[in-house]
Amino acid sequence: MFSFFNGKRQTKKNMKKEQNSSDQPNSNTKYPGYIDNTLSTNIDIIRKRTGNSSDIVFRSLKIGRNPEIKTAVVYVKGMVDSQSVNDFLIEPMMNNPALQEKIIPQEVLTIITEEVVALGGVKPVNDWDELFGSLMSGNTIIFIDGVSEALIASTQGGERRSIQESTTYVSVRGPKEAFTESIETNIAMVRRIINNPDLWIESMKLGKMTKTDVSVMYINEIADKEIVKEVHKRLKRIDLDGILESGYIEQLIEDQTLTTFPTLYHTDRPDAVAGNLLEGRIAIFVNGTPFVLLGPAVFIQFFQSVEDYYERYDIATAVRFLRIFIFFISLIGPAVYIAITTFHQEMIPTQLAIIIAAQRESVPFPAFVEALIMEITFEILREAGVRMPKAVGSTISIVGALVIGQAAIQAGIVSPAMVIVVSITAIASFATPSYAVAISARLIRFLFMISAATFGFYGLILALIMLLVHLCSLRSFGVPYMSPIAPFIPGEAGDTFVRKPVWAYKERPRLIATENLIREGKDQRPQPPANRQIDNQNQNIKKGDQNET
Amino acid sequence: MKILGIALLILVVLISFSLYVDVTFLHVSLTNSIKNVLNPFIVMDSVELFIFVLFLFFLVAPSLTSYIRKRKKGSNNEKKQQQP
Amino acid sequence: MEKAKINAYQLFVLIVLFELGSALMVPLAIEAKQDAWLVILIGMGGGLFLYLIYYSLYYYYPDIPSTEYVQKIMGTTLGRIIAFFYVVYFVYLAARVLRNFGEMLVTFAYPETPLFVINALLIVLVIYTVRKGIEVLSRTGEFLFVFMSFLLISASILVVVGGIIDSNNLRPILADGIQPVMKTVLMHNLYFPFGEVVVFTMILPYLNRSEKAKRTGLMAIGLCGLILSLITAVNISVLGVSLVSRSQYPLLSTIQTVEVAGFLERLDVYFVLAVVIGVFVKIAVFFYVAMEGAANLFAVKESARLVVPIGVVILILSIAVASNFSEFFQEEHRFVHFYVHLPFQVIIPIFLLIIAFFKNRKKSKG
Numbered sequence: 001m002f003s004f005f006n007g008k009r010q011t012k013k014n015m016k017k018e019q020n021s022s023d024q025p026n027s028n029t030k031y032p033g034y035i036d037n038t039l040s041t042n043i044d045i046i047r048k049r050t051g052n053s054s055d056i057v058f059r060s061l062k063i064g065r066n067p068e069i070k071t072a073v074v075y076v077k078g079m080v081d082s083q084s085v086n087d088f089l090i091e092p093m094m095n096n097p098a099l100q101e102k103i104i105p106q107e108v109l110t111i112i113t114e115e116v117v118a119l120g121g122v123k124p125v126n127d128w129d130e131l132f133g134s135l136m137s138g139n140t141i142i143f144i145d146g147v148s149e150a151l152i153a154s155t156q157g158g159e160r161r162s163i164q165e166s167t168t169y170v171s172v173r174g175p176k177e178a179f180t181e182s183i184e185t186n187i188a189m190v191r192r193i194i195n196n197p198d199l200w201i202e203s204m205k206l207g208k209m210t211k212t213d214v215s216v217m218y219i220n221e222i223a224d225k226e227i228v229k230e231v232h233k234r235l236k237r238i239d240l241d242g243i244l245e246s247g248y249i250e251q252l253i254e255d256q257t258l259t260t261f262p263t264l265y266h267t268d269r270p271d272a273v274a275g276n277l278l279e280g281r282i283a284i285f286v287n288g289t290p291f292v293l294l295g296p297a298v299f300i301q302f303f304q305s306v307e308d309y310y311e312r313y314d315i316a317t318a319v320r321f322l323r324i325f326i327f328f329i330s331l332i333g334p335a336v337y338i339a340i341t342t343f344h345q346e347m348i349p350t351q352l353a354i355i356i357a358a359q360r361e362s363v364p365f366p367a368f369v370e371a372l373i374m375e376i377t378f379e380i381l382r383e384a385g386v387r388m389p390k391a392v393g394s395t396i397s398i399v400g401a402l403v404i405g406q407a408a409i410q411a412g413i414v415s416p417a418m419v420i421v422v423s424i425t426a427i428a429s430f431a432t433p434s435y436a437v438a439i440s441a442r443l444i445r446f447l448f449m450i451s452a453a454t455f456g457f458y459g460l461i462l463a464l465i466m467l468l469v470h471l472c473s474l475r476s477f478g479v480p481y482m483s484p485i486a487p488f489i490p491g492e493a494g495d496t497f498v499r500k501p502v503w504a505y506k507e508r509p510r511l512i513a514t515e516n517l518i519r520e521g522k523d524q525r526p527q528p529p530a531n532r533q534i535d536n537q538n539q540n541i542k543k544g545d546q547n548e549t
Numbered sequence: 550m551k552i553l554g555i556a557l558l559i560l561v562v563l564i565s566f567s568l569y570v571d572v573t574f575l576h577v578s579l580t581n582s583i584k585n586v587l588n589p590f591i592v593m594d595s596v597e598l599f600i601f602v603l604f605l606f607f608l609v610a611p612s613l614t615s616y617i618r619k620r621k622k623g624s625n626n627e628k629k630q631q632q633p
Numbered sequence: 634m635e636k637a638k639i640n641a642y643q644l645f646v647l648i649v650l651f652e653l654g655s656a657l658m659v660p661l662a663i664e665a666k667q668d669a670w671l672v673i674l675i676g677m678g679g680g681l682f683l684y685l686i687y688y689s690l691y692y693y694y695p696d697i698p699s700t701e702y703v704q705k706i707m708g709t710t711l712g713r714i715i716a717f718f719y720v721v722y723f724v725y726l727a728a729r730v731l732r733n734f735g736e737m738l739v740t741f742a743y744p745e746t747p748l749f750v751i752n753a754l755l756i757v758l759v760i761y762t763v764r765k766g767i768e769v770l771s772r773t774g775e776f777l778f779v780f781m782s783f784l785l786i787s788a789s790i791l792v793v794v795g796g797i798i799d800s801n802n803l804r805p806i807l808a809d810g811i812q813p814v815m816k817t818v819l820m821h822n823l824y825f826p827f828g829e830v831v832v833f834t835m836i837l838p839y840l841n842r843s844e845k846a847k848r849t850g851l852m853a854i855g856l857c858g859l860i861l862s863l864i865t866a867v868n869i870s871v872l873g874v875s876l877v878s879r880s881q882y883p884l885l886s887t888i889q890t891v892e893v894a895g896f897l898e899r900l901d902v903y904f905v906l907a908v909v910i911g912v913f914v915k916i917a918v919f920f921y922v923a924m925e926g927a928a929n930l931f932a933v934k935e936s937a938r939l940v941v942p943i944g945v946v947i948l949i950l951s952i953a954v955a956s957n958f959s960e961f962f963q964e965e966h967r968f969v970h971f972y973v974h975l976p977f978q979v980i981i982p983i984f985l986l987i988i989a990f991f992k993n994r995k996k997s998k999g
Contacts, residue, residue, distance in 0.1 A: 343742075346899050455746070455754065457902055458738060461909045462758050465773070469758075472772040473765040486775040488642060555931050556942030560949065562721050563728070567954050574968050575960060585956035589749065590949075597749045604753065608945050611938065 035126050039070050039145035046074060049132065056135075059090065063099040069108060070145040079138035081157025088118040089140060089153055105146035112142065112151060121154035133211065156184075163189070168435070169269050171307040179268045179290035183213050186270075186285050186292065190217065193274040198222075204235065212243040213287035217273075222280045224514045227296060227477050231282050246286040246293050253295075255475045260440035263476040265297040272306045280513025296477035296512055300485065300496045302434035303327065308499050316499040324497060326428045331441050333425035334371045335448035335460055337418065341367040343456030359415040368453035370414050374422040375446070377404060382426075479511045501525075553612055634698060634838065634925065635766055635936065641845035643771035646778040647918060648833060648853035653781070653860065654915030655730050656826040658737055658885075658908050661865050663878045665817040667803050670866040672817045677858025679818060680827025684850045686982050687830065691837045691846060693989045699834035700926040706989050713930060715981065720926040722977050723832060724943065727919035728950035729961075729969070731755065734912045735951065736958045737882055742905065752951050758913065760944040763921045764937055767839055770917055777910045784907045785860065788888065791900065792867060795891045802870045821966070824974030826861070827854060831978045835922040881958075920947065 036042050043058060050056055055077040062068045073090060093099060096116045103111065113122050125131050126149045135141055138156035163185065166178030179186045187201060196219070203215045214235065218228055234253040243249060246266060254263045265281075267273060268290040273283050276294045284293040303323045308316040341360065345353055363370060381400040388396065404423070408414045425445070432438035444467065451459035474481035484492035492509055494500035503524035507517045564586060571582035593601065639647075662672035694702040700719060704712030735752040743751065762770055792798065807814065833850065840846050868883040871890060877883045885904045924943050928936035955961035 344902070347902065455751075456742070457905055458742065458751070458909070459754070461906055462754055465777070465909070465913055466758050466761060468776055469762045469765060469769060469773045472776070473769040480772065482772060482776070486772040487640065488775050551931065552933065552938050552942055555927055555933070555939065556946050559721055559724055559927070559943070560946045563725050563946075563950055564953060566721075566725070567950075570964055570968055571960075575963060582956075586953040588956065589952045593749070594747065597747050600750060600753045604941075604945050604948065607941050611941070 033128060035128065035131070035143075035148050035150055037146055037148040039072055039143050042143050042150070043072060043074075045128070046135075061090070061093055063093060063108070064103045065100060066102055069103070069105055071108070072143045073140060074135065074143065075140040075155065076135060076138065078158050079136075080140055080155040084119060084157065085140055085155050089142075089155070092116045092118060093142075105144055108144045109147060109149060109151065112144075117142075117151075117153055119153050119155065121152075123152055124149045125152050126150070136211070137213075160185075166268050169267060169272070169305065169433075171269075171305065171310075173310045174307055175269070175271050177270065179270060179292060181288050181290060183215060183285050183287035186290070187215060187217065189270040190273050190277070190283070193270055194219070194277065199277070202232075206235065206238050206240070206249070207243040208239070208241045210242040210244070214243065214249065215285040217277065217283040217285060219277050219280070222278065222508065222513045222516050223282055224280060224512065226514075227479075227512075228282060230477055231284070231295070235284075243286060245289045246284065246291045249284060249286060250293055255477065256473075259470065259474060260443050261299070261471065261474065261481070262302070262434070262436040262440070263295075263297055263474060263481065265294040265301055265434075266291045266436070267294065268292070269306060275306060275309065278508075280508050280516075296479040297481075298476065298479065298483045299471060299474075299481050302437040303432070304495075304499075305433045309502070313499050313501040317497075320497055320499060323431070323433065326431045327437070327441060330425055330428035330432065330438065331445055332448050332452075332460065332464070333428065334375060334421055334445065335452035335463075337421045338367045338371055338449055339452040339456045339460050342453065356415070356417050359417055362412045363415050364412070366453075367418070368449065370418050371422065371449055372446075374404070374408070374414055374418055375425075375449070377408075378422060378426050379442070483511050484509065550612055550616070553608070556608075634929065637766055637768045637839055638841040639767060639771045639836075639839050640841050641849045643775060644833075644836070644840055644846070645849045645853045646774045647771055647836070647914065648830065648850060649857055650774055650778060650781060650911055650914035651832075651918050652826045652830070652854065652857035653907075654826070654911035655733055655908075656857075656861055657864065657911055658733065658882055660868075660877055660880065660883045661826075661861060662817050662822045663874075663883075664821065665814050666808075666874050666878070667805070667869055668807060668814050669817075669869060669877075670803075670862040671806070672814050672822050673862040673865055674858060675814065675818045676822035676827050677854060677862070679823040680830065680854045680858065681851055683823070683828050683978060683982070684830050684854055685847075686986055687834045687837075688847050688850060690834060690982065690986055690989060691843075693993055695843045696838055698836075698838050698925065698929065700929050702989075703985065706985050706992065716926065716930050719977065720923050720930060722973070723919045723923040723926065724947060724950070725954075725973075726829070727916050727923065728947045728954055729965070730912060730915050730919070731947060731951040732954055732961060733965075734908065736961065737908065738905075740958070741882065741885060742901070749948075749952055752948055755909075755913065755916070756944050756948045756951075759917050759920055760940050762913075762917050763924060763944075764940045767836065767921060770914075770921060774914055777914065781907060781910050784903055784910075788891075788900070788903050788907075789863075789867070791891050791893055792871070792887065795893050797887075797890055798867065798870050799873075800870050802873045803866060821970045824970050824978055827858070828974055828978035830854065831982065832918055832922045834982075835926060836918070916947075920944070 036045070046056070046058075057073075057075055057077050059073040061071045061073065063071055071093070073085070073093075075085060093112070093116055098111055098115045099108075109124060113124070125134070131141060131150060131152070134152045134154075138158060140153045140155045142151040142153065144150075160182050161180050163177050163180055165176045169178075177189065179189065191199060198220045199217065200220045201215050201217045203213060205211045206214045216228070216231055216235065231253070235249070238249070238252050240248065240252070250262070250264045250266065251257070256263065265276070273292050273294065277283060281294050281296065284295070286293075303320060308320065311319075340347055341356060345357075348356070360367070365373070381396065381404070384396055385393070385400075404419060409416050409419060429438050429442050432441065448460060448463050451463040453459075455462070472480070472482050472486055480487060483489070484496050489510055491507055494504065495509075503520070503526065505519055508519050510517065568579065568582050568586065571577045571585070572579055577585070590601070662669040662676070665672045690699070690702065694705065697705075700716035703716045703719070706712065707715060731752050732748075734755065735748045738751050739746065739748050762773065830850070837843075837846055864884060868877050868887050871887045872880065872883060876886065880886050882904075885901065888900050888904050891900055920943065924936055924939045927933070927943065928939055933939060955964060
């Protein structure tokens with residue numbers, strides 16, 4: 001029995017192998033490996049390979065005198081910057097005096113490269129694969145009859161979204177610009193912040209079909225070499241047909257897949273990327289998405305926003321504590337309510353207990369079911385609110401407010417106290433700065449509710465400890481996920497729950513930037529002049545300008 | 550198998566120790582103390598039983614799968630040897 | 634041995650949480666009546682001494698756990714038997730702690746939930762943790778330590794603010810002389826909780842800087858002694874000697890009497906939280922050590938494969954170890970403290986140390 005199956009499987013495999021091996025020469029016979037020296041053949045090859053796609057433009061030109069040489073300019077409509085193709089490529093080729101004389105085809109290449117084309121990048125190519133690669137990424141190809149080489153002129157351009165304000169990570173204070181879908185723009189935006197040759201970028205193309213540009217950016221002096229190497233190793237492993245968003249890469253290079261928590265940070269703010277690069281992290285840019293990946297990430301990072309560093313430290317610290325508190329509410333809010341009303345009524349003050357009991361009297365369900373109904377209703381509303389067109393937004397909010405707020409209570413399905421708990425939880429889950437963590441908290445919340453419903457506080461505590469163990473077991477590129485807190489690193493705990501003043505940031509995170517740790521000079525703490533008068537003398541302020549004198 | 554053996558060894562040693570303590574120090578007769586040990590496992594309500602069986606399943610499952618895998622490998626090897 | 638390293642702070646945290654574990658729950662040294670707090674302090678002194686013995690053994694063999702160096706000291710056969718009994722001892726203690734904890738929850742909070750289910754839940758959590766290894770356990774410990782300190786500090790503030798402390802309950806000091814105090818120390822308190830540090834002979838080799846082992850351990854035990862002594866003193870001064878000696882869980886009773894500002898009352902959750910954290914760490918440490926010991930002894934390559942079997946053994950044993958709580962309690966006091974702890978915590982280690990001392994002296998001479 002077994003051998004029978006095995007035999008069959010083997011033959012199938014063999015057949016596949018044969019097919020594969022026969023595929024290879026086939027695809028090669030479609031076009032020769034190198035460019036032909038007759039123009040019409042080359043154009044035919046391109047037509048065939050692209051299936052006569054209508055967006056590929058062939059523009060034939062004639063240059064030289066006696067004999068005239070046929071040339072062709074090939075590009076993809078919409079992918080190129082059409083103005084530069086017209087002004088700097090086609091126009092000079094038609095009008096340049098150097099091409100109006102008697103010339104031999106072999107010289108044309110050098111003449112065009114050196115005298116005619118007024119574009120940044122021009123290079124000869126004779127390999128079809130490379131040629132198609134650059135044609136498809138928006139470059140223009142120039143063919144010359146009688147030459148077995150072609151020229152690639154870099155004319156990438158076309159319509160793209162312009163730089164706009166970030167909609168996902170909004171801040172009150174700080175730069176407003178956000179990344180766009182174009183990788184070059186994004187990289188340039190970071191370069192504009194960190195004007196330093198040590199900002200290194202390494203690029204590669206990932207995805208068999210999409211050939212997406214992916215760039216790894218880090219600061220050479222700061223980033224840990226081992227982690228850079230590890231990032232490269234993991235990126236090189238990727239063998240997928242398409243990379244459509246940085247999320248693909250995130251899921252392919254994380255340390256542990258069995259978790260709801262994000263182990264890579266993503267942002268669309270250039271200042272956030274720059275700040276993280278300065279801490280020794282590594283950024284991964286993916287073409288076609290404004291979201292840039294940052295690793296290694298630690299858990300507490302998802303509760304920080306760039307704005308914390310722009311605000312005064314005491315205010316930022318207070319806000320961070322608030323965020324942790326919010327996270328806890330969004331995690332265990334309904335669970336605590338369930339545990340208290342089902343198991344531990346004695347814990348709440350008598351007055352309140354009586355009120356809640358009176359409310360719950362008419363409700364036919366146990367607290368858990370009640371909470372589940374409300375939570376699921378809320379999740380439905382939220383999902384509808386995210387996906388639906390803006391025009392019907394008000395409908396949803398009216399229906400939601402009526403269903404959740406009034407009707408459910410009046411119908412006696414849920415108690416008012418439960419509505420309060422669920423709505424506080426809902427608001428809390430939106431107040432967490434990182435959407436990725438907020439959504440995983442929303443998911444885990446249901447587990448907490450189940451554990452609280454079955455075993456009260458005991459179940460809730462056990463579930464919390466389990467979550468803690470799980471978080472402590474995670475790693476991001478080898479760095480413990482809970483890192484500056486557990487393992488506790490005294491110098492860095494100042495940038496976790498609290499945000500120490502900027503003048504106290506002496507060192508970079510030790511586990512992320514392992515070598516170059518010193519971050520700022522000594523005595524950065526501002527020292528106001530001891531004596532007011534000296535100050536006044538120095539600035540030559542006239543008497544009477546200040547109220548004191 | 551070896552793993553289960555280790556666990557069983559520890560369990561047997563400790564249960565017999567606990568029986569010994571019962572008999573010598575608390576002066577319970579041996580039969581009674583054996584009954585005491587077994588009672589909680591005989592009288593179980595459905596939830597307890599379910600959890601208990603679940604535990605036993607997780608206890609046995611890894612050994613069982615490795616055993617099956619070994620047998621498969623063994624049979625495959627035999628057949629491979631037969632083929633030439 | 635697992636390839637892992639923990640730092641001195643993590644070791645400190647583990648020892649503190651481990652010691653506090655079930656000691657927070659039960660009445661300690663109440664045989665000495667109002668001098669119980671003194672007993673604990675003296676017991677702590679004994680615990681420090683015991684730790685020095687374990688530390689010296691570690692000093693001789695800094696890279697291997699106790700199940701291995703026993704074999705080096707006593708020879709393979711005898712060493713293996715002793716090591717096996719140590720493994721069994723750890724499993725037994727884990728089961729006892731689990732049983733004690735389960736009984737506590739059943740009596741005071743969940744009278745309708747079967748003991749088996751409560752124990753099973755905790756053991757599932759511990760299995761999950763131990764499977765992740767000692768590094769994760771100690772990192773979790775760091776978090777839990779912060780949490781535990783927060784609980785203890787805020788609880789003591791509440792007790793003080795609540796104005797329920799009556800220090801007259803602690804008088805007279807040494808009414809019956811020093812003898813009952815010393816007797817309690819030697820019969821009970823030296824072994825539980827202080828002598829139980831013997832499990833850390835298995836964990837010390839993971840320490841990344843061995844020179845810190847001595848100071849860290851001593852500090853941790855000292856801190857625990859102070860905390861436990863303080864808690865016992867507070868229990869007695871709030872409840873009075875007779876109530877404490879009749880109460881199964883004196884700390885719980887103390888916390889239940891707290892009432893501040895009219896609405897902060899019935900703070901049982903405090904107690905449950907602290908005890909769950911402590912007991913969790915305690916069982917996890919016992920469990921981990923037993924697992925590594927067994928893996929080492931029976932040459933199991935992946936110690937993680939032993940997790941579920943040992944977990945099930947602990948669970949079954951926690952149910953089978955006694956038929957009811959009074960039997961359990963009797964055993965604990967009349968038998969386990971003296972006849973089980975004494976040989977494993979004191980006699981064997983001292984014996985090992987003497988032999989190790991002579992063996993190593995020979996070596997250094999030769």
